[in-house]
Amino acid sequence: MGMEGDGPDGGQPAPRPKASLGERASWRLLLGQVRPHRRVLLLGGLLSLVGSLAGLAMPVMAKRVIDAFGAFGALAGPVLGLSAAVLVGALISAAGRFLLQRMGETIVLDSRRGLVDRILRLTVSDVDRLKPGDLLSRVSSDTTLLRAVCTDALASLVGAVFMFLGAAVMMAIMDGLLLGVTLAVVGLVAVMGVAIAPRIRRASLQAQVALGEMSSMLDRALQAFRTVKASGAEARETAVVGAAAVEARDRGVVVAAWTSLAGIGAWMSVQLAFLAVLGVGGARVASGEMEISALIAFLLYLFYLVSPIGQIIQSLTQIQNGLAAVTRIQEIAAMRTEPAAAPVARAGGEPVGVTFSGVVFRYGEDRPVVHNGVTFEVPAGGMTALVGPSGAGKSTVFGLIERFYEPQEGTIAVGGRDIRDWPLGELRAMLGYVEQDAPVLAGTLRENLVFGAPGVTDDEVARALARTRLDDLVERLPEGLRTPVGHRGILLSGGERQRVAIARALLRRPRLLLLDEATSQLDAVNEMRLREVVAEVARETTVLVIAHRLSTVTGADRIVVMEAGRVRAWGTHDELVAADELYRELAATQFLVSS
Numbered sequence: 001m002g003m004e005g006d007g008p009d010g011g012q013p014a015p016r017p018k019a020s021l022g023e024r025a026s027w028r029l030l031l032g033q034v035r036p037h038r039r040v041l042l043l044g045g046l047l048s049l050v051g052s053l054a055g056l057a058m059p060v061m062a063k064r065v066i067d068a069f070g071a072f073g074a075l076a077g078p079v080l081g082l083s084a085a086v087l088v089g090a091l092i093s094a095a096g097r098f099l100l101q102r103m104g105e106t107i108v109l110d111s112r113r114g115l116v117d118r119i120l121r122l123t124v125s126d127v128d129r130l131k132p133g134d135l136l137s138r139v140s141s142d143t144t145l146l147r148a149v150c151t152d153a154l155a156s157l158v159g160a161v162f163m164f165l166g167a168a169v170m171m172a173i174m175d176g177l178l179l180g181v182t183l184a185v186v187g188l189v190a191v192m193g194v195a196i197a198p199r200i201r202r203a204s205l206q207a208q209v210a211l212g213e214m215s216s217m218l219d220r221a222l223q224a225f226r227t228v229k230a231s232g233a234e235a236r237e238t239a240v241v242g243a244a245a246v247e248a249r250d251r252g253v254v255v256a257a258w259t260s261l262a263g264i265g266a267w268m269s270v271q272l273a274f275l276a277v278l279g280v281g282g283a284r285v286a287s288g289e290m291e292i293s294a295l296i297a298f299l300l301y302l303f304y305l306v307s308p309i310g311q312i313i314q315s316l317t318q319i320q321n322g323l324a325a326v327t328r329i330q331e332i333a334a335m336r337t338e339p340a341a342a343p344v345a346r347a348g349g350e351p352v353g354v355t356f357s358g359v360v361f362r363y364g365e366d367r368p369v370v371h372n373g374v375t376f377e378v379p380a381g382g383m384t385a386l387v388g389p390s391g392a393g394k395s396t397v398f399g400l401i402e403r404f405y406e407p408q409e410g411t412i413a414v415g416g417r418d419i420r421d422w423p424l425g426e427l428r429a430m431l432g433y434v435e436q437d438a439p440v441l442a443g444t445l446r447e448n449l450v451f452g453a454p455g456v457t458d459d460e461v462a463r464a465l466a467r468t469r470l471d472d473l474v475e476r477l478p479e480g481l482r483t484p485v486g487h488r489g490i491l492l493s494g495g496e497r498q499r500v501a502i503a504r505a506l507l508r509r510p511r512l513l514l515l516d517e518a519t520s521q522l523d524a525v526n527e528m529r530l531r532e533v534v535a536e537v538a539r540e541t542t543v544l545v546i547a548h549r550l551s552t553v554t555g556a557d558r559i560v561v562m563e564a565g566r567v568r569a570w571g572t573h574d575e576l577v578a579a580d581e582l583y584r585e586l587a588a589t590q591f592l593v594s595s
């Protein structure tokens with residue numbers, strides 16, 4: 001067997017090298033997942049075989065029962081033997097199937113864990129281009145398909161192949177000629193199966209892609225749930241998700257059509273083989289070459305031979321679906337990942353500085369240049385502010401320091417050492433990073449605070465809360481630190497979310513705090529609190545803050561002014577007001593100086 005697997009390849013690279021390569025690689029991947037469990041597979045298969053052998057004894061017993069009829073002999077022995085064979089066979093088969101199915105569950109678990117691990121280690125630049133919904137669907141729905149393959153299809157396939165072989169051997173012993181007739185018919189149908197298999201795989205792949213698309217469309221609507229409602233776009237978004245669902249249904253129907261056709265093939269093989277054997281065997285009984293009981297026993301074996309064929313075809317069509325899923329799982333496995341970061345304890349230690357030298361960066365080959373020779377220096381300790389018009393490339397500076405992206409030219413050094421020479425885990429452990437939208441994860445307030453440093457003590461948490469002026473909030477909350485903050489921290493205000501993010505970063509004891517400060521969403525009181533917090537933190541560590549409002553940074557030790565991917569000036573507030581036109585303009589529009 002197994003010809004359905006390598007049939008379409010035919011060892012020829014043309015005419016669809018990509019499809020056949022994909023198929024072979026998918027098979028290899030599927031088998032690679034099974035390989036570690038080959039002992040269980042063998043044991044399960046063996047038990048199925050023993051079970052089948054017990055089952056195979058049945059026709060022989062039946063023959064003896066019939067012969068006993070004819071000879072008016074004792075019936076009790078053969079009937080008891082028959083019953084025992086059926087019972088033992090069923091029990092052993094069930095044990096074999098259980099083993100195989102348990103193996104399937106383990107394989108799915110391994111593939112889910114592996115997939116999640118890989119997804120979380122993908123690079124930021126790759127994930128920027130992927131759709132979160134589609135990634136989710138790969139972990140949930142594609143691995144579920146894999147489960148169907150490993151638990152049902154693979155288990156049935158192994159059992160059915162053993163059954164088929166066992167029956168073929170018994171039939172060969174009984175009557176070689178009739179076996180030849182049977183196999184000729186079965187062979188014809190198998191050829192049909194070979195032709196159908198790749199079509200099922202292709203349609204199934206398209207169905208899974210459509211399902212992934214549907215998840216990402218739904219994800220898009222849920223991510224912007226309030227905007228969808230406020231824009232009155234519910235019906236339109238429902239239609240968009242619905243269209244993707246229709247596509248998935250259509251592809252599923254194609255899979256169903258081909259699968260039914262394969263099913264007809266299996267059914268035909270049973271009927272045709274039965275008729276052929278009845279015809280040829282009947283003639284031989286009529287001519288006295290064969291006993292009628294032998295023909296009946298052979299016909300019973302025929303069902304043992306052809307019913308696994310139905311199962312084999314069904315399993316192979318199911319495996320085609322699984323191969324489609326493996327292809328999608330494999331796409332993630334083929335993407336580059338960051339090195340697995342060994343967990344690094346909180347860095348602690350002296351503040352460090354940052355140096356950018358001639359950094360040139362664009363987000364993609366077809367994207368505009370964002371940094372066009374950025375050079376500046378942030379000394380260790382104190383507060384340095386990055387200011388400049390929107391789109392100047394300020395947030396990008398942070399992404400580069402964290403090594404979310406690699407610059408095309410120039411070097412970046414942290415603590416006097418090129419960031420490419422730092423082990424990634426150590427580099428990131430030195431940095432505290434507060435994004436512009438300061439995400440808060442679902443869970444309790446405490447879980448959010450200790451997210452970056454799970455081992456911190458309650459005293460440290462209390463200190464971080466006091467420093468970020470969150471202690472009042474915690475006192476007011478009904479369950480204190482154990483209060484759930486809701487999905488994406490929706491139960492907190494914008495200012496609170498931001499301070500939670502800062503407290504989280506501080507608990508890692510960073511040697512350099514990167515703070516992308518979206519003060520625009522804060523009211524005057526919150527903004528002042530934040531300014532106090534930042535000034536306090538800057539006494540202990542280096543703070544590099546992206547300021548969207550100059551009011552927060554007038555007191556900074558140094559201000560770097562960026563414009564259109566370059567640094568145009570740096571100095572203190574007073575120096576810049578005196579020397580830099582753009583800074584003076586920015587300051588004037590924000591009522592910090594009279595122009």
Ligand SMILES: Nc1ncnc2c1ncn2[C@@H]1O[C@H](COP(=O)(O)OP(=O)(O)OP(=O)(O)O)[C@@H](O)[C@H]1O
Nearest residue numbers: 128363367370389390391392393394395396397548
């Ligand atoms: N992940 C990304 N992929 C592709 N392009 C991006 C990405 N992030 C930012 N950009 C582009 O890079 C440019 C600089 O963005 P950046 O966020 O660094 O600017 P900024 O100075 O921080 O702006 P703002 O003050 O509005 O936050 C923008 O034109 C933006 O479109």
